[in-house]
Amino acid sequence: RAEVSKYKRILLKLSGEALTGDAEFGIDPKVLDRMALEIGQLVGIGVQVGIVVGGGNLFRGAALHEAGMERVTGDHMGMLATVMNALAMRDALERSNIRSRVMSAIPMSGVVEHYDRRTAIRYLTSGDVVIFSAGTGNPFFTTDSAACLRGIEIDGDVVVKATKVDGVYDKDPVKHPEAVKYEQLSYDDALDQKLGVMDLTAICLVRDHDMPVRVFNMNKPGALLNLVVGGREGTLIDR
Numbered sequence: 001r002a003e004v005s006k007y008k009r010i011l012l013k014l015s016g017e018a019l020t021g022d023a024e025f026g027i028d029p030k031v032l033d034r035m036a037l038e039i040g041q042l043v044g045i046g047v048q049v050g051i052v053v054g055g056g057n058l059f060r061g062a063a064l065h066e067a068g069m070e071r072v073t074g075d076h077m078g079m080l081a082t083v084m085n086a087l088a089m090r091d092a093l094e095r096s097n098i099r100s101r102v103m104s105a106i107p108m109s110g111v112v113e114h115y116d117r118r119t120a121i122r123y124l125t126s127g128d129v130v131i132f133s134a135g136t137g138n139p140f141f142t143t144d145s146a147a148c149l150r151g152i153e154i155d156g157d158v159v160v161k162a163t164k165v166d167g168v169y170d171k172d173p174v175k176h177p178e179a180v181k182y183e184q185l186s187y188d189d190a191l192d193q194k195l196g197v198m199d200l201t202a203i204c205l206v207r208d209h210d211m212p213v214r215v216f217n218m219n220k221p222g223a224l225l226n227l228v229v230g231g232r233e234g235t236l237i238d239r
């Protein structure tokens with residue numbers, strides 16, 4: 001069935017913010033249900049889906065550090081926040097009858113499975129959605145880096161990063177209505193910090209391993225399915 005699809009195995013990065021919906025903080029179950037539906041469409045056509053969830057809707061290490069907390073402690077809290085989001089995402093997927101697993105880079109026996117690459121690939125191959133949580137397991141990294149890392153590790157065909165806008169623009173399209181969207185960007189263009197696509201660690205990683213990244217708008221119904229079957233959604237970052 002995956003023949004209709006351009007990609008057989010994808011790594012989807014969902015930021016914590018994407019789970020908040022219209023609220024200012026936390027998780028909106030309605031948003032999760034909508035995402036579960038969109039993810040279910042991919043599973044339905046035989047695409048293997050790995051997900052890395054962020055935690056910025058709950059905690060961000062750098063922000064806690066600015067408020068006086070030790071950075072590493074803040075990052076540990078941030079990584080735990082991603083586990084909470086992952087549990088909520090799994091709940092939404094399972095309620096939609098989409099088999100899913102949560103793995104954590106930090107062992108959390110009794111709550112979620114510890115990340116193991118070969119087991120993850122086995123789950124993906126059998127059609128389960130695998131949600132990778134706790135980022136890379138290390139402070140000073142981001143979940144964008146975790147998404148690129150896991151995407152490469154599981155031998156995914158593409159990393160797709162869900163955002164609130166249609167792709168990468170030459171300036172912030174929310175503030176500048178005349179902003180121009182890029183259809184395609186090179187890794188080196190993406191490293192231009194002005195564009196703020198992802199943090200530099202993440203981009204260097206995908207560049208070194210030739211992993212394409214597509215940035216798209218998760219608020220646009222059907223966009224995820226469209227890009228997976230080869231539609232020109234958002235911005236493609238590659239060589």
Ligand code: UDP
Nearest residue numbers: 016054055056061075078135136141142143
């Ligand atoms: N984090 C970390 N190591 C990682 C991934 C995440 O320490 O490998 C921490 C970091 O404090 C970060 C927080 O977890 O601020 C939440 O992740 P992120 O900010 O990437 O989430 P998003 O912006 O995608 O919601």
